[in-house]
Amino acid sequence: MFSARHLSRFRFHTRIRFGVLVCGLVVVAPDASAQTPSLRVTIKLRTGGALDGLVVEHSDAGLVIAHDGTPYAFAWQALEPVSAIAARRELMALSLGSDKANPFDAHDYYDLGSFALQIDASNQAIVFFRAAQVRDPALAGDIDVALATYRQRSKGARKSAAAQARGNTATEAQNTGVAADPDATSFASLLSAEPTTPLVREQVETIYRTFGETVRNVMGKKVTLIETEHFLIWTDWHQRHRDMLANVSESMYRSLCRQFGVDERENIFLAKCPVFCWKSKRQFVKFARHFDGHDGTNAIGYTRSIERNGHVHVVLLRQGSTRIDLDRFAATLVHEGTHAFLHRLHAPRLIPHWINEGLAEMMSERVLGDRSVAGEEASLLARVHVRYDWPIADLLNSTGPIGVEQYGLACSVVSYLQQLGGDRLAKMIRALKSGLSLADALAQNFDGLTLERLESDWRDWIKKTDPILNAPKPEDARLPWHD
Ligand SMILES: [Zn+2]
Incomplete structure (x- = not known):
């Protein structure tokens, strides 16, 4: 275990399961001035935790909830299916503006069924489809197509996983016969100054493998090593x-x-980068506490880096x-x-x-595409900030850790810089790494851009490119807080 003095030299980038953090932004709830009805919901997350608040934005991708003056964006897939369906259902009922106990017609039920399929709640989908078909038998064909497409997609996902498995060039190895050092419980004690020569890199890799054996001793013999070109994954x-x-x-x-x-x-890493993947909260927390002195209770992943010797693990x-x-x-793997x-x-x-967080989210979207919800959550948050003119200067001027609810916004601004030129963004990161301030690094690589102008340019970009902000009503007009 480490003393506080040690800990101060370590960095943790923790992806919080769910957290309520203050970001200094006061949200003016849209219904406060407009006197229009809006919805207060309590949602449950698949990763655990719940949140209640006023819905300030929703679309087919997800919703934004204002809680204690802070907006939180969630893709529908991030919510417990029951919670997602309940919220979606209430939002639909509200947008229909009817006083009837059941305002839904056949097409509404069909939409709810399709929505349930989107979040993999197929049993619930069948219930909705049945209700749709009872009201309009002509929908039978559409329902068949929706279910067939869903089954195809599920089968496709299974198939591509199997194909990836066959094409997997990674070797798996059980570490055997490496003598474990009983005192070697942390990377900090294993490595001294950063090595530079290939020979020393090899030695570091040996140290890592030995450490893996210690991990097996502590965490159980079922722990397996998967080795790839750049990673040692236990x-x-x-x-x-x-x-x-x-x-x-x-x-x-x-x-x-x-x-x-x-x-x-x-190889950007010291040797190969050690990654530890656990299937239970108990094992994850045990590893975090035992090897990193980190309370993992509220996290689903973290990166630990030690500046002195250049070590990093995930x-x-x-x-x-x-x-x-x-x-x-x-998505968490790519983020960390x-x-x-x-x-x-x-x-x-x-x-x-x-x-840092914006880049991590942007890469998650880039590498995983539809499998990541980072892009959807970024768009939702960007949209509400632009729609209601909420400032983002606090975020842009911040240097310390940001709240998990701000990741999407950070991703949106970093993505704006990326589309101005990926090479410029890469050079800006290099400048930051060489010790330049953000203001200087930004100006140097983006034609004198200031943080102030970054905010207004980003806002203009969102206004121009957001499909919902630009949509000439129909779907959009159903939102209760629009004129
Ligand atoms: Zn992070």
Whole structure:
């Protein structure tokens, strides 16, 4: 275990399961001035935790809730299915503006059924489809198509997992015969100054493998090592879920190299990057406390970096085994893996947290596409900030850790910089790593851009590109707080 003095030199980037943090933004609830009805909901998250608040935005992608003056965005997939369906149902009823006990017609039930399929609640979908078909038998054909498409998608997801498993070039090895050092309970005590030569890198890799043996001693003999070109992944997962680990890690590595102009053959890590993936909260918390002196209770993943010796490792928790659970895990892997990569890139200097988190979310969307909800949550948050003119200067000027509810906003602003030029963004990160302030690094690489102008340019960009802000009503007009 570490003393407080040690801890102060370690950095943790923790992806919080759910957290209520203050960001200094006062949300003016849209119904306060407009006197229009709006909805207060309590939602439950798949990762645990609940939140209540006023719905200030919703779309097919998700919803934004104002809680204690702070907006929180959630993709529908992030919510417990029962909770998601209840909220969606109430929002639909509200938008229909009817006093009837049951305002839904056949098409509304059909929409609810399709929505349930979107969040993998197929039993609930069938209930809604039945209600739709009773009211309008002509919908039978559409319902068949929706169910067939859903089954095809589920089958496709299973197939591609199997194909990835077959094409998986990663080797799996059980570490045997390596003498474990009983005192070697932390990477901090294992490594001294940062090694630079290939020989020393090899020694570090040996130290890592020995450490893996210690992990097996503490965490159980079921822990297996999955080795890829750039990662040493220790996990207690069952075989059928393990194959994704190597594939997602290496796709992420390639993507990060392209983003930051690093040669893929180069190894950015000290040796291979150690990653620890646990299938239960109990194991995750045990590892976090035992090896990192970190209380993992409220987290689903974290990256730990030690500036003195250049070491970095990633620890992750998988909650559940459904398609949505695995996708969420993959997104956390890419998020934390991006932090690990960024820590090693150029120099270990810390960059402003909002940029770090924004990049991590952007990479998650880039690597995983539809499997990640980072892009959807970023769009929702960006939209409410632009729609209601909520300022983002506090975020842009912040240097310390940001709340998990601000990740989407950070992602949106970083994505704005990315579309101005990925090479410019990469150069800006290099400048930050060399010790330049954000204001200087930004100005130097984006034609004298100031933080103030960044906010207004970003706002204009969202106004121009957000499909819902630009949509000439129908669907949009159903929102109760619109004229
Ligand atoms: Zn993070």
